[in-house]
Amino acid sequence: MPIADECDMSGSDASGQRRVVVHRLLGTRRCDSPNQDARPPGVVPELIVIHGISLPPGRFGTGLIDALFCNAIDPLVHPELAELCDLRVSSHLLIDRGGAITQYVPFDRRAWHAGVSAWCGRSGCNDFSIGIELEGTDTTPYTDAQYEALAAAVLALRQAYGAIADGAIVGHADVAPGRKTDPGPAFDWNRLWRAIAA
Numbered sequence: 001m002p003i004a005d006e007c008d009m010s011g012s013d014a015s016g017q018r019r020v021v022v023h024r025l026l027g028t029r030r031c032d033s034p035n036q037d038a039r040p041p042g043v044v045p046e047l048i049v050i051h052g053i054s055l056p057p058g059r060f061g062t063g064l065i066d067a068l069f070c071n072a073i074d075p076l077v078h079p080e081l082a083e084l085c086d087l088r089v090s091s092h093l094l095i096d097r098g099g100a101i102t103q104y105v106p107f108d109r110r111a112w113h114a115g116v117s118a119w120c121g122r123s124g125c126n127d128f129s130i131g132i133e134l135e136g137t138d139t140t141p142y143t144d145a146q147y148e149a150l151a152a153a154v155l156a157l158r159q160a161y162g163a164i165a166d167g168a169i170v171g172h173a174d175v176a177p178g179r180k181t182d183p184g185p186a187f188d189w190n191r192l193w194r195a196i197a198a
C-alpha cells in the first residue's frame with residue numbers, strides 16, 4: 001500500500017503562495033507512484049493537463065485513487081473496480097475535495113495520465129506535461145478549496161517551469177477529444193483564469 005509522508009506545511013509563505021523545490025510542490029502530502037519514468041532527453045514541462053477523477057465513480061475520500069496510482073486496488077475487496085487493476089496510471093498531483101494536495105511523481109519525471117493524446121500537433125502529452133487530478137466528476141461542481149489549491153499550484157509550476165506558456169493549461173478532454181471528457185462541464189475555466197490573474 002502507498003506510504004504517505006507526514007504533511008509538510010512549510011511549503012507556502014505568509015501570502016499562501018506555494019513553491020516548487022527539487023521538482024516537488026512543497027506543502028503537499030507525498031505518495032510515490034511506481035507508474036513513472038524519465039521524460040525524453042531534453043524535454044521539460046510545457047503543458048499542464050487538468051483531470052477529474054473519483055473512485056468508485058461519484059464517491060469521494062475513499063483512498064482508492066492512491067491505491068489506483070500505486071497498483072494496489074484489490075479486486076476481491078472492490079470487484080466493481082476489477083477492470084482497473086491492470087491499469088498502470090498516475091498523475092503528478094491530486095487535489096482532493098478539501099483542497100489537500102498529494103504528489104505522486106516528481107515534475108521532472110513522466111507521470112502516466114494523458115494516454116493517447118495530442119496538443120498543438122504534438123502527440124504523447126505525457127512526455128511534456130504535468131498532470132493534475134481534481135477529485136470530482138464531470139457534473140459535480142468542484143469545490144472552492146480545489147480552485148484555490150489549483151490556482152496556487154499552477155502559479156508555482158509556472159514560476160518553476162518557465163516553458164509553460166500562458167495558454168498551456170488544458171483539460172484532458174482537450175488533448176484526448178472523443179476519448180476523454182474530464183474535467184467536464186462542471187469545471188469552471190473562467191474561475192481558474194480569474195484566480196490565476198488575481
Ligand SMILES: [Zn+2]
Pocket residue numbers: 050051052113172180182
Ligand atoms: Zn483524465
